[in-house]
Amino acid sequence: MSQKFVPRPYQEYAARLICEKPAVALLLDMGMGKTAATLMAIKSLLYDSFTVSNVLVIAPLRVAEATWTDECREWDELKDLTVVPVIGPLRKRLEALATPADIHTINRENVSWLVDYYKTRWPFDMVVIDESSSFKSNKSQRFKALRRVRPLIHRIVELTGTPAPNGLMDLWSQAYLLDRGKRLGRTIGAYRRRWFTPGRGSGYVVYDWCPRDGAEKEIYQALSDICVSMKAKDYIQLPPVLYNRVSVRLPPAAKKAYKQLERDLVLQLGDDDVVASTAAVLSNKLIQMASGAVYDEDGKAIDVHHAKLDALQEIIEDNPYKPVMVFYWFRHDLDRLQAIFPQARILSSHQDIKDWNAGRIPLLLVHPASAGHGLNLQYGGSIIVWYSLSWSLELYQQANKRLHRSGQQHTVIIHHLIAEGTIDEDVMQALERKRAGQDGMLEALKARIRAYREN
Helix, strand or coil, rough: CCCCCCHHHHHHHHHHHHHHHHEEEEEECCCHHHHHHHHHHHHHHCCCCCCCCCCCEEEHHHHHHHHHHHHHHEECCCCCCCCECCCCCCCHHHHHHHHCCCCCEEEEEHHHHHHHHHHHHHCCCCEEEECHHHHHCCCHHHHHHHHHHHHHHHEEEEECCCCCCCHHHHHHHHHHHHHCCCCCCCCCHHHHHHHHHEEEECEEEEEEECCCCCCCHHHHHHHHHCCCEEHHHHHCCCCEEEEEEEEECHHHHHHHHHHHHHHHHHHHHCCCCCCCCHHHHHHHHHHHHHHHHEEEECCCCCECCHHHHHHHHHHHHHCCCEEEEECCCCCCHHHHHHHHHCCCCCCCCCCHHHHHCCCCCEEEEEEEHHCCCCCCCCCCCEEECCCCCCCCCCHHHHHHHCCCCCCCCCCCCEEEEEEECCCCHHHHHHHHHHCCCCHHHHHHHHHHHHHHCCC
């Protein structure tokens, strides 16, 4: 049943910007209602000013499938807008494209297909990129595809709460889709030459780029006329969020096995010049073992310990009748969680979202990559447990915001199961310093290499 939509002042401001500017990025914190604000603007552009006629929204799969449709159904002022998802197998996608609608939504994985399908017959005069940070790589196929049809797009809107999760280098491709290189340069090379210096590298290969003094201020100033940033704390009164570390002590045999694996793999790297691909392999192995299992060379999961499973059981027992959301990373995490907690449900469909928000799921198992953007899960519970961690600061922040967002009525408690003396501690420190991702991983592993060499 829909209800009357009373936009907050900042939502009215955001909607007005979308109507006034042919290209704009709304950098709104997660949970601030940017979908509703964008729909307000789309409705005005379609039926008040008749400025646009065919709107495409590009979003993560679950968001494209349900979120935009649900948002229209929720509000009286938006319920007349028709939204048709272009997802699923080819036949279903073609049928959806042939169905008249105010808005078509498509998952970002199918952007290249859509561009190839229409080519120069591109029909969408307005494009909304929901979570534009997914276009941060200038080498991705989705960016290259959208770049080809950008001249055919008359209005473009980018929405994200995390525009630069890995640093300023993430901004160029998103800015290019807005203004075709006018502000930050027509190529990534021009952007680098203007604001960065080479960092670590090997020969002609540069692993990272370091911003010049004052680069951040200059870059944001260059984008200030088409980018608007708003923080939730300045506009919305949200319940508190509490971050809790749950120290997990590994059994002696498991700790010995972990240290042996860490030592052997670290020494195989040989020196401090760790490349990202090698570091990622080592990091994954150590995070797996800290969580309780590890894949062997044949891809079989070898059980190591149940310490985190026991810690999770204690949290569930300490919170009777309270729904708990658990974030896991590896497939063997999921398998072991399901074996111990048969009552758990995996988040895999729109029905799961409805059931969770209705309080019908006591334990929900969620992969951060599948629920990192745009899903409203704040009505079903207020307890999160990170069973296994990821270096991705973007996924970490986005996942937590599924519960800590507008509409949440309770204090959100975020538990982190941290295996003592393991790489879990390094990941947690990197997330707390907001220096996660590749840089945090490399620094942590280099420290371990040095420690073993000194011993």
